[in-house]
Amino acid sequence: MTETSPLGSVNRQLAKHENLTDSEKMAIKIKQGRPPFGIEMKIVDDERNELPRDGVAFGRLMVRGPWVTKAYFKQTDHNILDDEGYFDTGDVSTLDPDGYMTIVDRSKDVIKSGGEWISSIDLENVALGQADVAEAAVIGIAHPKWQERPLLIILPKPGAKPTKDDILGYLDGKIAKWWTPDDVVFIDQMPHTATGKIQKRDLRETFKDFKFTT
Secondary structure (H helix, E strand, O other): OHHHOOOOOEOOOOHHHOOOOHHHHHHHHOOOEEOOOOOEEEEEOOOOOEOOOOOOOEEEEEEEOOOOOOOOOOOOOOOOEOOOOOEEEEEEEEEOOOOOEEEEEEOOOOEEEOOEEEOHHHHHHHHOOOOOEEEEEEEEEEEOOOEEEEEEEEEEOOOOOOOHHHHHHHHOOOOOHHHOOOEEEEOOOOOEOOOOOEOHHHHHHHOOOOOOOO
16 A cells, blocks of 8 residues: 555465465465565554454554655644554454454444444455345444444346345355344445445445334
């Protein structure tokens, strides 16, 4: 990213990985990698408490180093670093015991439910495996008890007419039970950015008044 000028991680296997199976090596290769010399990483929760580097817990990815930005142009009066000099990347990530970082979601897209985080990216990727789904997006909807719950938005493939039960039935067993979206809606067109990414800002505006039925 620009703020790390721009290199923040490199994915290289360690010597101890040489005898792993191909599938085990692939599980490492798909991570975003380890910080190069000069860069330090940590993950924290919303209260800025550091989280364990166990490859499971995920939190806000913080980085620091001599070439990591300390201020933005003409905004030097704003402190963008924490008390230890770490910069908040805006990503939600995991760190494993070997230092490999995996991006789980963007902090603005992750869903905070009952004090736990749900990765919208992981949910979307699983939903895309359903035969009738062309595109999938997940956004958080305000919930009186759980703070937020996931709403799954589906663009069906041409001619396909999947139902809510079809989608939720497909997700069953492939995700944690408490990650299951509280509702599924179907749309005729998915909004995109100029680079082709799903424009979740537009989806949040469209569904800002959405209420779960249960």
